[in-house]
Amino acid sequence: MPEPTGVIHDIGYQRYTGPRLGRRHVFGALYLHGLRTVFGLGRSAKAKIFPWLVVGIVTVVAAGLAAVRSQLGEVVMTYAQFADAMSWLVIFFVAVAAPELVSRDLRSGVLPLYFSRPLPRDDYALAKLLSLVSALWLLLGGPQLVMFLAAAFTTSDGLRGTWNELLDLLPGLLYAGLWAVVFAAIGLLVASLTGKRAFAAGGIVAVFLMTTPIVGVLSILPSHAVNELAFLASPSTLVGGVGTWALGDLLVPEGQGGGMPIGSFGPVYAIVAVLLVTACTALLLLRYRKVAAR
Template identity: 85%
Template sequence: MPEPTGVIHDIGYQRYTGPRLGRRAVFGALYLHGLRTAFGLGRSAKAKIFPWLVVGIVTAVAAALTAIRAQIGEAVMTYAQFADNMSWLVIFFVAVAAPELVSRDLRSGVLPLYFSRPLPRADYPLAKLLALATALWLLLGGPQLVMFLGAAFSTGDGMGGVADELLDLLPSLLYAGLWATVFASVGLLIASLTGKRAFAAGGIVAVFLMTTPIVGTLSVMPSRTVNELAFLASPSTLVGGVGSWALGDLLVTEDQQGVPVGGFGPVYAVVAVLLVAGCVALLLRRYRKVAAR
């Protein structure tokens, strides 16, 4: 009896001969996809409603402030104060965007597909974190740029006035970056703990809003030291404390007082750095565990 023989059929498949882009391209693709997801781009019309509603609100506020300044000849709100006053909108933006970035992948079980490629385990959460931080920075920095352009065209001091406005804008953009980094770090860490978007969104809002009463309680204690350190208890007031210390007149004016940190400004800065570092470390640890399952 003859031995069975195998037959290889050529059905037309060809080997890939193009460039193999590697880790950097994968990271960039994750980052770009995350940034688009934060604003609902490439998604259904329903997914675009809330993020673009928030974008519309902050842009309309910036345009209104610019128009008022052009009429009365003085700024109603500084660039840095704009970031502070829009922080409540940033909280809700994070609560919607962060679960879209990570909770959906956890729920659908697609992470093994991501990690089957030449993608280090740390790159996935870092790309998502960078995408969310960039989205938040654009959310605050874009309207600040609108305010700057309005002020630059309406100033009566020529190029000197434009230069003064630019010197006010640049530190405020860095301050917006601080808001974005802290809020993205905390929000994405919370969202990574569950695959259910509703639970993730509720947890994010709870962490940011429910810490405010703690600040209020500590700030009325009889000890002045406790009063000045009370604002460390909430991410929002923590960032505001760093701004009050670092930006000075750009944030604290006659019409709006900053967070009263006293001589503890450097403490607020160190705690903000530790908070971001801690959230990133826990986020990386979370995805090492997810990948090991």
């Protein structure tokens, strides 16, 4: 009988004896990684082109508005109106960013590696969602801060003028947060359904843009109530309806029209927005529970 010829070599592997930071730190690391991914940080130059092009556009627009106000003394656009005006850019930003956050992981099959660590499936989805919400809020809120600084330094009323300007800024930042939450919840849910980024991007754009004609059809029907509720049919007009109800003159100053004709249905728009975000988040969590179970 031949003798065994196998040899065991000690190549120096040791057990990890350092600190184990746990679930909270894993969640935070995944959130920061997602936020960096959205803006292409730590990735190739090609990955940085689109997100920073959008950042450049919204910043230039904000700087232009600030320059006009400082030179002519006219408020061309309020902080909340700025978020409305940039919403079309936000749609395409979400269409690129959301697939980068989740579709790449689905396609490359790395989810079992994520879930093999102390990272619950819900935490993965929520960290990605929070990353996208934060990125969109920074995209809309950063330029508003540029507008505020220009207005604060050129005001003729001193500290009182700066304080009043701050009171105008804060609702604008909250409104930007509403845009961010609604768009991120819808966009990430759609992107999580496929590992192909092109399909995910197309689906996101379709959800936002193809619902707009429905609003147009409903708004011309003979029923007055249906006309006022028509804006519920599209995410963009839904957010605009909430803004019209909640912000009033801060969204549309006197002399510039009355905003969206939603009548007395403002609370309905707010409730629908909350339900929409809640439903999208719940479906996103359910999606990843099924993915992880495979």
